[in-house]
Amino acid sequence: MKIVVAPDKFKGSLTAGQAAAAIAAGLRAGLPAAEVVTVPVADGGEGTVDAAVAAGFRRQPVTAAGPTGEPVRASYARRGKDAVVELACVCGLPRLPGGRREPLAASSFGAGQVMRDALEAGARRIVLAVGGSASTDGGAGLLQALGARVLDARGEPIGRGGAALRAAASLDLAGLHPALRTCSLVIATDVANPLTGPDGAAEVFGPQKGASPAQVGQLADGLRRWAAVVAAATGADWSLAPGAGAAGGVGFAALAVLGARRRAGIDMVLDLVNFDGALDGTALVVTGEGSLDAQSLAGKAPVGVARAAARRGIPVVAVAGRSTLTGPELAMAGIAAVYPLSALEPDPARCSAEARPLLERAGRMIAAGPFARAAAGPPAAVSREATRS
Secondary structure, eight states: OEEEEEEOOBTTTBOHHHHHHHHHHHHHHHOTTSEEEEOOOOSSSTTHHHHHHHTTOEEEEEEEEOTTSOEEEEEEEEETTEEEEETHHHHBGGGSGGGOOOTTTOOSHHHHHHHHHHHHTTOOEEEEEOTTBOOOSTTHHHHHHTTOEEEOTTSOBOOSSGGGGGGOOEEEOTTSOGGGGGOEEEEEOOOOOOSSSTTSHHHHHTGGGTOOHHHHHHHHHHHHHHHHHHHHHHSSOOTTSTTTTGGGGHHHHHHHTSOOEEEOHHHHHHHHTTHHHHTTTEEEEEEEEEEESGGGGGTOHHHHHHHHHHTTTOOEEEEEEEEOOOHHHHHHHTOOEEEEGGGTOOOHHHHHHTHHHHHHHHHHHHHHSHHHHHHHOOHHHHHHHHHHO
């Protein structure tokens, strides 16, 4: 039988590719005759470029500005005229020097630099995965890197970061990269928040990026001013559009200025890796991530994988570092069973450190369990039928 292994990363322990390899090793040990196919996935945040590379895209190294301006070595994925740019790997939270959060100064400028590199390499369809951002700059940095000028009341360029937006007075789009006119842009995100208002980017996500209540107020003021400036330049107000608040407002800049369309992160990734094609002839799907919890139900990778498999009538089991979901919640998500590593190693530190061998053990448990046996079918009945014929 054929088994598809399609987990997301186990954050802090293993990448999605490493997790998939460990689970697959356990399955192959328990079912040596099975065809086990690994398809690492992501939800539109960290690991999206890795998933695309595992699916056949070429990794393209690039140096760009980190969230606070320091140069970082990053990469994007490219195949023909398609490119996948991951904000997290260039100017997201993982790129903050020393992990110190800078809510007022962090910028999306580096993501724009990577997009520019992809455009100049010939990309004409770009997927921008925006999860894990460190900034709340309304996407102004992204646009600045692509050639736009954000000016103050004196006609001088403003600085980078969300705090600088309070000085924005006009937006000059004349210098935008010309290739953007013929480029199709998709933002991959599960965030449906608007840019401004009580559910806006600063109010909801600012504290996660280190903003104090006073700083949240500064960022919110800057975003409201930025929204008015962009509306004056484009003739339309996108500040309340679903997804405008994604990645601290990068969604707003992409929608309002670059003509992007928004798609759920996991759905976009499943298309990129041709997950539906991988399901052909599949009897069982194994997915997973570090933690299966309430957030998983809001569109994280394992639930997206399970729903895609359910459309083909294929059963799904999951492996997780830990799981807080109830049986009914798992069933609603399309997951028949979950194998938590915490049941094999209760100590969280050891569970994280030993994730690879624990995932292999989980793979062997799945191979010996009822779902793999059911997927394989009743061998005795098959044998009798073959004998009769």
